[in-house]
Amino acid sequence: MPELPEVEVVRRGLDQWVAGHGIGEVRVLHPRAVRRHVAGGVDFAARLAGRTVEGVSRRGKYLWLPLDSGEGLLAHLGMSGQLLVKTSETAAERHLRVRFDLVGDAGGVRFVDQRTFGHLMVAPLAADDSGAALPTPIMHIARDPLDPLFDDDAFSTALRRRRTGLKCALLDQSLISGIGNIYADEALWRAELHWARPTEALRAAQVTAVLAAARAVMADALAAGGTSFDSLYVNVNGESGYFSRSLSVYGLAGHPCERCGTPVVREQFMNRSSHLCPVCQRRR
DNA sequence: CGGGCCTCCTGAATGC
DNA sequence: TGCATTCAGGAGGCCC
Numbered sequence: 123m124p125e126l127p128e129v130e131v132v133r134r135g136l137d138q139w140v141a142g143h144g145i146g147e148v149r150v151l152h153p154r155a156v157r158r159h160v161a162g163g164v165d166f167a168a169r170l171a172g173r174t175v176e177g178v179s180r181r182g183k184y185l186w187l188p189l190d191s192g193e194g195l196l197a198h199l200g201m202s203g204q205l206l207v208k209t210s211e212t213a214a215e216r217h218l219r220v221r222f223d224l225v226g227d228a229g230g231v232r233f234v235d236q237r238t239f240g241h242l243m244v245a246p247l248a249a250d251d252s253g254a255a256l257p258t259p260i261m262h263i264a265r266d267p268l269d270p271l272f273d274d275d276a277f278s279t280a281l282r283r284r285r286t287g288l289k290c291a292l293l294d295q296s297l298i299s300g301i302g303n304i305y306a307d308e309a310l311w312r313a314e315l316h317w318a319r320p321t322e323a324l325r326a327a328q329v330t331a332v333l334a335a336a337r338a339v340m341a342d343a344l345a346a347g348g349t350s351f352d353s354l355y356v357n358v359n360g361e362s363g364y365f366s367r368s369l370s371v372y373g374l375a376g377h378p379c380e381r382c383g384t385p386v387v388r389e390q391f392m393n394r395s396s397h398l399c400p401v402c403q404r405r406r
Numbered sequence: 407c408g409g410g411c412c413t414c415c416t417g418a419a420t421g422c
Numbered sequence: 423t424g425c426a427t428t429c430a431g432g433a434g435g436c437c438c
Contacts, residue, residue, distance in 0.1 A: 123431065154415085158434095183432075201431055202416085217416090237415050239432060286409060295433075303431065392411070394431070 124199040126266055126300030127343035129183050132205055137178040139207040144225035145170050155219035159243035169244040170222060182266045182299025186257050194247050196257045200239030206232045266300035267337050278329040281321050289317035304372045307397045309336040311371045316403045317396045342368055371397040
């Protein structure tokens with residue numbers, strides 16, 4: 123699943139192929155891919171065609187391509203979305219949803235998404251709290267922990283004001299963005315905290331620990347994934363694994379904990395799974 | 407307002 | 423072997 127590190131790898135890879143390029147023909151092959159673009163697929167295509175892409179930006183798991191029109195092409199990869207750059211002659215992928223050509227000899231961009239949880243839309247840009255341009259539909263998305271403007275103290279205060287479980291809060295993109303199920307489990311394991319720890323009872327040092335753990339696990343993943351986009355192809359497949367070798371608990375039920383040897387367990391959490399060491403990560 | 411659920415979707419994996 | 427069921431999850435929306 124693409125979480126912050128995977129999306130950042132895509133951002134970097136995509137940026138070098140699209141920045142400064144004009145957009146040619148746009149084809150929406152599946153209406154669900156643009157369902158959040160309320161004016162519909164025809165309007166979506168019209169707002170892109172003929173525009174110039176100025177770069178690729180990211181906040182949390184959202185990507186957007188600022189356009190010379192003052193709008194942005196906003197993308198969320200969902201669980202299985204990919205943004206690929208390919209030559210025009212390349213055969214259509216099985217789950218190709220949207221494609222657009224780049225003017226000149228630069229190939230084209232393809233949005234491929236098997237499970238269709240991802241989406242694209244064209245949205246206006248507006249100034250965020252620091253004056254930077256942000257698509258208006260994601261104004262509610264918090265800064266991510268790798269953002270230089272992320273405020274640790276404000277996060278700690280806001281987190282402990284919540285009355286919920288720690289993991290639930292870590293997955294709340296309006297409180298802290300970029301963390302999904304995989305990195306939440308990995309960060310909680312590194313910080314030796316149980317997913318159900320009540321947020322209101324956390325000590326400041328524990329918040330610091332889980333934040334440091336989230337940053338470390340995401341930085342490790344980014345370092346592992348940041349080497350593979352030197353061809354006309356942007357890899358976004360979070361499941362295929364450049365980082366999977368480095369996971370400590372996610373998907374590893376039954377394997378010994380790297381710290382204490384106790385078998386990792388999988389617990390149900392709001393119809394989701396949580397992987398943890400039952401000895402290192404006590405509920406209380 | 408916020409917390410906790412539900413839903414969307416497809417294909418791999420599992421069950422009988 | 424084949425058909426049916428289960429499972430995975432990001433995030434918006436709904437309900438209390």
